Amino acid sequence: MRIADIQFQLSRIPLPGGTWGDQIHTVTHIEIITADVTADDGSTGTGFTHTSGVGGRTILAMLEELRPTLIGGNAHPRSVWHGAWHYLRDNGPGGVTTLALAAVDIALWDLLGRSLNLPLADLLGRVRDRVPLYGSGINLHLSAEEVADQVEGWKRDGYGAAKVKVGKPDVEEDVERLTKIRERVGAFPLAVDANQGWSFPQAAIAAERYAPLDLLWVEEPLRVDDVEGHRRLRERSRIPLGLGENLYTLQQFNQYFINDACDFVQTDVGRIGGITPYMAVADTARAFGLPMTPHFIMELSAHVLCAVPNISWAEMTEGGTLTELGVIEAQPIQNGWFAPRDVPGNGLEFDRGLLKRYAVSGGDVS
Known part of the structure; x- marks a missing residue:
């Protein structure tokens, strides 16, 4: 062909x-x-x-x-x-x-x-029929009560975890917001995303202040080209690190893996170059015992994860799924899980x- x-x-x-x-x-x-x-x-x-x-x-x-x-x-x-x-x-x-x-x-x-x-998952080598999701929000501008409501809603809807934004000018404001969320949702797994916004001292202080909150991961605390900074931070932080949405090659991911500077691998199937390199990153992460936790475009990412043994969750970005953007025929989420359509190809009807x-x-x- x-x-x-x-x-x-x-x-x-x-x-x-x-x-x-x-x-x-x-x-x-x-x-x-x-x-x-x-x-x-x-x-x-x-x-x-x-x-x-x-x-x-x-x-x-x-x-x-x-x-x-x-x-x-x-x-x-x-x-x-x-x-x-x-x-x-x-x-x-x-x-x-x-x-x-x-x-x-x-x-x-x-x-x-x-x-x-063949559906994409079967073409790649299916290992599961559906994928658990975590709820994610662009919510730094919301009040602590509004973010707590959002996380509580995800928990109620069956999502396996939640992620919220951090990076207020005063780290104590972040701590106050996260404490209110933790009080609302109890032991529900909770991650935070700093979007590369901190210097190393800021990240170190934040990691220390966040430690009692039992967080799942801190995402992109530093600029993603700073592999050494992430390695140093991971050595001193009690909170795992998540990153990868802004890494674009297998070699960049491998530098994080061999430097023991990453815990959750958040590859974006678009930014990495598609399904071919995504599967190469997934295989390499598996060799290091690391779970794939992809960024964005849930309806395709979760389909690909049906063929990846080493996963945690796929990300449901509230207000930003392809379904919510209106660009594809709706693909529903069921109790915090996503099951791709059982049709040939990737199942996306634009x-x-x-x-x-x-x-x-x-x-x-x-």
């Missing part, structure tokens, strides 16, 4: 809640770049990649430049990924390079699953009308 054609589209989808914010972000839109591939036998597959509102046109331009190198070539995702990565890697081994490759890779896995009449309505044209992203 060979690639006969591949088409791309960029859409800028407004967040249903208006605005997200944390220590380092203000997000009003999620950009979705779709890839529709057609094989020489007429079979098709659809993939996508995403941004938090910035860089979509750059990714689209990279994909348009890549297209001529793909037409007529082998349609197997693994061979395409490695060849395409070598073609683009002078732009950087990860980042926009891998974000662009994800759209193609996910489309080709969908194509392969559809052509063999709302083409909505994507067209929010399509970016003429360079306009207003």
